[in-house]
Amino acid sequence: MTVAVRQWPAEGVARVPYWVYSDRDLFADEQARVFRGPTWNFLCLEAELPKPNTYRTSAVGAMPVVVTRDNDGKLSAFENRCAHRGSLLCINERGEARDIVCVYHNWSYDLAGNLTAVAFRKGMGGKGGMPADARPDENPPRKLRVETLCGLVFGTLDSNTPPLEAYLGPEIVKGIRRVMRAPVRVLGGYSQMLASNWKLYMENVKDSYHASLLHTFFTTFRLNRLTQKGGLVISETGGNHISYSFAADTGGKEYEKAGMRAAQEGFGLEAPEVLAHVDEYGDGIGLQILSVFPTFVLQQTRNSLAVRRLVTHGLEKTELVWTIFGFTDDDEAMTERRMRQANLIGPAGYISMEDGAAPGFVQRAVNSASDVLSVVEMGGRGITSDDTRVTEAAVRGFWTFYRAQMGF
Ligand code: FES
Ligand SMILES: [Fe+2]
Numbered sequence: 522m523t524v525a526v527r528q529w530p531a532e533g534v535a536r537v538p539y540w541v542y543s544d545r546d547l548f549a550d551e552q553a554r555v556f557r558g559p560t561w562n563f564l565c566l567e568a569e570l571p572k573p574n575t576y577r578t579s580a581v582g583a584m585p586v587v588v589t590r591d592n593d594g595k596l597s598a599f600e601n602r603c604a605h606r607g608s609l610l611c612i613n614e615r616g617e618a619r620d621i622v623c624v625y626h627n628w629s630y631d632l633a634g635n636l637t638a639v640a641f642r643k644g645m646g647g648k649g650g651m652p653a654d655a656r657p658d659e660n661p662p663r664k665l666r667v668e669t670l671c672g673l674v675f676g677t678l679d680s681n682t683p684p685l686e687a688y689l690g691p692e693i694v695k696g697i698r699r700v701m702r703a704p705v706r707v708l709g710g711y712s713q714m715l716a717s718n719w720k721l722y723m724e725n726v727k728d729s730y731h732a733s734l735l736h737t738f739f740t741t742f743r744l745n746r747l748t749q750k751g752g753l754v755i756s757e758t759g760g761n762h763i764s765y766s767f768a769a770d771t772g773g774k775e776y777e778k779a780g781m782r783a784a785q786e787g788f789g790l791e792a793p794e795v796l797a798h799v800d801e802y803g804d805g806i807g808l809q810i811l812s813v814f815p816t817f818v819l820q821q822t823r824n825s826l827a828v829r830r831l832v833t834h835g836l837e838k839t840e841l842v843w844t845i846f847g848f849t850d851d852d853e854a855m856t857e858r859r860m861r862q863a864n865l866i867g868p869a870g871y872i873s874m875e876d877g878a879a880p881g882f883v884q885r886a887v888n889s890a891s892d893v894l895s896v897v898e899m900g901g902r903g904i905t906s907d908d909t910r911v912t913e914a915a916v917r918g919f920w921t922f923y924r925a926q927m928g929f
Pocket of ligand 2: 725731732876
């Protein structure tokens with residue numbers, strides 16, 4: 522694919538060209554313009570760095586990153602790459618450390634990512650070592666600016682990125698504050714490899730139209746139908762969104778009458794307690810999916826809470842990292858409830874399994890259709906918030922912001 526093909530169709534974001542999922546040069550450009558550009562990338566939960574002198578590895582796009590909490594409790598984040606020959610600095614996912622020592626040749630760093638010592642810098646016995654005018658820290662690990670909101674840690678590499686709350690927009694900040702109502706307790710996590718481009722997964726997250734049509738479990742057990750009231754909130758930039766629905770359902774048979782695959786009749790659950798939930802936020806909202814450009818998702822499915830982030834290993838290879846959590850004030854019954862409902866999510870979840878698969882179905886079909894366009898016209902052609910979920914407005918919002926970052 523040549524650069525000349527990078528023309529966005531005249532229809533605007535109501536059409537998406539398939540080359541965006543299969544162009545190798547584009548993948549490299551995205552690393553610079555989106556991930557290392559003026560965006561806030563979710564790194565981890567503050568609760569994953571519970572004590573001073575701890576670290577947690579993460580990523581910004583394809584770039585490996587280390588997040589640290591120093592002796593004074595201050596958070597830092599920097600590229601997980603040694604200034605010497607480029608080895609990963611932290612190999613483990615998390616750990617405790619007062620300083621970070623590269624395993625390859627023992628160069629040492631403080632928890633802010635500054636090089637502090639070079640092994641045998643002056644050689645041994647007057648021989649070897651570095652020249653007197655050497656600058657071993659000429660190419661140090663790149664440092665990220667870090668901001669936190671309600672226990673979520675975000676980082677950016679670009680000095681022009683606006684402050685985090687301005688980047689999110691007021692409605693998204695409100696949606697984050699709603700879910701993150703207390704100090705977090707991490708319950709566990711897992712990651713899965715998606716055989717698709719990262720943007721296909723983010724489109725799936727923002728696509729409120731598919732939920733009750735793709736997910737048999739959602740519809741059959743009335744967790745999410747379009748008969749339940751709900752809507753879509755889209756940030757002014759288009760890049761961030763919330764889709765929500767109320768738990769209460771009319772009990773109507775619209776899906777069954779229309780013969781929709783997702784509504785299976787005559788099925789019950791051997792363990793109905795998997796769906797037992799309480800209205801912990803007191804607002805009747807049973808489902809809230811929130812996303813922040815480029816690759817952050819905050820999920821409330823009844824009492825199942827999780828953060829998700831993507832690592833872009835390659836054009837068609839994307840890692841989806843889940844961290845499931847509750848709050849430090851949860852009682853045992855609530856923790857049990859959250860864990861049981863977590864059966865709905867993750868790589869083999871009753872719902873989320875299909876979200877891992879659908880982007881791969883698209884990838885396989887469109888690799889040989891790079892000059893063809895997809896149709897994104899549910900709910901019109903705009904990107905405004907709405908009180909319906911039969912809309913692809915948040916998908917169009919994603920492409921609006923993406924195009925602004927990429928310059929086309
Ligand atoms: S690569 Fe890290 S010390 Fe050599
Ligand atoms: Fe889905």
